Amino acid sequence: MSDSKIKITNLHKAFGKKVVxxxxxxxxxxxxxxxxxxxxxxxxxxxxxCIQGILTPDxxxxxxxxxxxxxxxxxxxxxxxxxxxxLFQGGALFDSLTVWENVAFGLIExxxxxxxxxKMEAIRVLRQVGLAPDxxxxxxxxxxxxxxxxxxxxxxxxxxxxxxxFDEPTTGLDPIMSDVINDxxxxxxxxxxxxxxxITHDMASARKIADRIAMLYKGKxxxxxxxxxxxxxxxEYVRQFINGSSQGPIKVEV
Amino acid sequence: MIEKFLxxxxxxxxxxxxxxxxxxxxxIRSVGNCFIPPFYVKNLLxxxxxxGFYSLPVVGLTTIFAGMVIALQSYSGFSRFGAESAVASVxxxxxxxxxxxxxxxxxxxxxxxxxxAAEIGTMRVTEQIDALTTLSTNPYKYLIAPRxxxxxxxxxxxxxxxxxxxxxxxxxxxxxQLGFNPANYVKATLQELEYLDVxxxxxxxxxxxxxxxIMGCYNGFKSKGGAQGVGEATxxxxxxxxxxxxxxNYIITGMFFSK
Numbered sequence: 123m124s125d126s127k128i129k130i131t132n133l134h135k136a137f138g139k140k141v142v143x144x145x146x147x148x149x150x151x152x153x154x155x156x157x158x159x160x161x162x163x164x165x166x167x168x169x170x171x172c173i174q175g176i177l178t179p180d181x182x183x184x185x186x187x188x189x190x191x192x193x194x195x196x197x198x199x200x201x202x203x204x205x206x207x208x209l210f211q212g213g214a215l216f217d218s219l220t221v222w223e224n225v226a227f228g229l230i231e232x233x234x235x236x237x238x239x240x241k242m243e244a245i246r247v248l249r250q251v252g253l254a255p256d257x258x259x260x261x262x263x264x265x266x267x268x269x270x271x272x273x274x275x276x277x278x279x280x281x282x283x284x285x286x287x288f289d290e291p292t293t294g295l296d297p298i299m300s301d302v303i304n305d306x307x308x309x310x311x312x313x314x315x316x317x318x319x320x321i322t323h324d325m326a327s328a329r330k331i332a333d334r335i336a337m338l339y340k341g342k343x344x345x346x347x348x349x350x351x352x353x354x355x356x357x358e359y360v361r362q363f364i365n366g367s368s369q370g371p372i373k374v375e376v
Numbered sequence: 377m378i379e380k381f382l383x384x385x386x387x388x389x390x391x392x393x394x395x396x397x398x399x400x401x402x403x404i405r406s407v408g409n410c411f412i413p414p415f416y417v418k419n420l421l422x423x424x425x426x427x428g429f430y431s432l433p434v435v436g437l438t439t440i441f442a443g444m445v446i447a448l449q450s451y452s453g454f455s456r457f458g459a460e461s462a463v464a465s466v467x468x469x470x471x472x473x474x475x476x477x478x479x480x481x482x483x484x485x486x487x488x489x490x491x492x493a494a495e496i497g498t499m500r501v502t503e504q505i506d507a508l509t510t511l512s513t514n515p516y517k518y519l520i521a522p523r524x525x526x527x528x529x530x531x532x533x534x535x536x537x538x539x540x541x542x543x544x545x546x547x548x549x550x551x552x553q554l555g556f557n558p559a560n561y562v563k564a565t566l567q568e569l570e571y572l573d574v575x576x577x578x579x580x581x582x583x584x585x586x587x588x589x590i591m592g593c594y595n596g597f598k599s600k601g602g603a604q605g606v607g608e609a610t611x612x613x614x615x616x617x618x619x620x621x622x623x624x625n626y627i628i629t630g631m632f633f634s635k
Contacts, residue, residue: 176510200512200514201512203512206510208506210506214502214503214507218495227511228512231414231512232511277511287510
C-alpha cells in the first residue's frame with residue numbers, strides 16, 4: 123500500500139459553460155492534514171463534493187486507498203462514505219432529530235448500534251468536543267452557532283472515519299471560538315489518526331491546522347507547501363491571498 | 377427573423393423536456409428505492425401520522441360540506457322535473473366517485489405537498505441532504521420512499537372516511553332541511569351503493585397520493601438558492617400536483633367508465 127490516502131489527477135468539472143475545476147492534481151498522504159485555501163467561488167467545495175462522490179467529475183481520476191472512486195456504483199459509494207466524515211459549513215444538522223440523535227446517526231443507521239449504546243457513545247463524543255451531556259436532548263435549533271459547529275464535529279468523528287472533510291470550519295465564528303474549533307479539529311484528527319482535508323479562506327485557521335497547504339486558483343492548484351514555506355514563498359498569488367490585499371495578480375470579478 | 381423566433385421557442389422547450397427527463401429519473405429512483413431495504417419504518421410511521429391522521433379534520437370538513445351542498449343542489453335541480461327522490465343516489469355517486477377523492481386530494485396537496493417541498497427544500501439548501509449522503513444513508517430511501525409509500529397507502533383510507541362523512545352530510549341536509557324520511561333515505565342510499573363507485577374513488581386516491589408525494593419531494597429535492605428557492609419549490613409543488621390531480625382524475629374516470 124502506498125502512503126497516499128487520496129490522489130487526485132487531472133480533475134475537471136464544469137457547470138454548463140462555467141469551468142470550475144480545470145485540471146486539479148493533488149495528493150494527500152495518510153494521516154496528513156491538508157488545507158486547501160482559495161477565494162470564494164474558486165471551486166473548493168466542488169473539489170470536496172467530487173471526492174465524496176456527491177458530484178461526478180467530467181474528467182480525471184480520484185484514488186482513495188489506491189482505488190478509483192470516479193464512476194463507481196451507488197453501493198460502492200455508500201461503502202466509501204462509511205470511511206468518511208464531514209463537518210459542513212452551516213453545520214447541516216438534522217433539525218428533525220435531537221442533538222444526540224444527530225451525533226449517533228451514523229452509528230445507528232449504518233453500524234446498527236442499538237439506541238441505548240449509541241446514546242452513551244454520542245454523549246461521550248459530545249463531551250470530547252466540550253459539550254455537556256445535558257445538551258444531548260436539545261434540538262439543534264436551540265444551540266448557538268459555535269455549539270452547532272461542535273455538534274457537527276462530533277457527528278463527523280463519531281463513526282471514527284479514516285478521512286474527515288472540513289468545509290470552512292471557522293466561518294461565522296468569533297476569533298476565540300474559531301481557535302477553540304481549530305484546537306478541537308487538531309485534537310480529533312490526531313486522536314483518530316485520520317486524514318483531513320479542510321477548505322477555508324481563514325488564514326489563521328489554515329496555519330494552525332495544516333500540515334500542508336495548497337492554494338486553488340482558477341480551477342488549478344497553483345501552489346502547495348508547508349506553513350513555513352508559505353511565509354517564504356515568492357508566488358505573488360499566494361502572497362496576495364495571505365496578506366489579504368486587493369492589489370495584485372488576483373483580480374476580483376465584481 | 378425565423379431563427380430568432382425558433383430560438384425563443386427552443387429555450388423553454390428544451391427546459392420543459394429536460395425537466396420532464398429529470399422528473400422521470402427521479403420517479404424511477406424513488407419508486408425503486410421503495411422496494412429495496414433498508415426500510416425506515418419510523419420515518420414511514422411519522423409520515424402516515426402527518427399525511428393521514430392530521431389531515432382528518434381538513435378532509436372531514438371538506439367532504440361534509442361537499443355532501444351537504446350536493447344534496448341541496450340536486451334537490452333544487454331535480455325538483456323541476458319531479459325527481460327529488462334521486463337525491464340520495466346523486467349524493468352517493470358524486471361523493472364516492474368524485475368529490476371525496478378529488479377535493480380531499482386537493483386539500484391534502486395544499487397541506488402536505490407544500491410541507492414536504494418546504495421541509496426537503498430546506499434540507500437541500502442547508503446541505504442536510506448532502507450530510508445524509510456523507511453518513512452513507514441514501515436520501516431516496518431515508519426521505520423520499522417513506523413519503524411516497526405513506527401517500528399511496530394513506531390517501532385511500534382518508535377517502536374512505538371522507539366517503540362516509542360526505543354521505544352523512546347529504547343525509548343531514550336531506551333529512552333535517554329537505555324533509556326526507558330518514559329510513560327511506562338510508563334505504564335508497566344502500567340500494568344504490570355499488571362497489572365500483574367506491575373502488576374507483578379509492579384507486580384515484582392512491583394515484584393522487586402518489587402524485588402529491590412525488591411532486592412535493594421532487595420540487596423540494598431540486599430546490600436551490602436559499603429561502604426564495606424553497607418558497608418557489610413549495611408553490612410549484614402545490615400547483616403542479618393540483619393540476620396533475622385534475623388531469624389524472626379525468627384519465628382514470630375515462631378508464632373506468634367510458635365504453
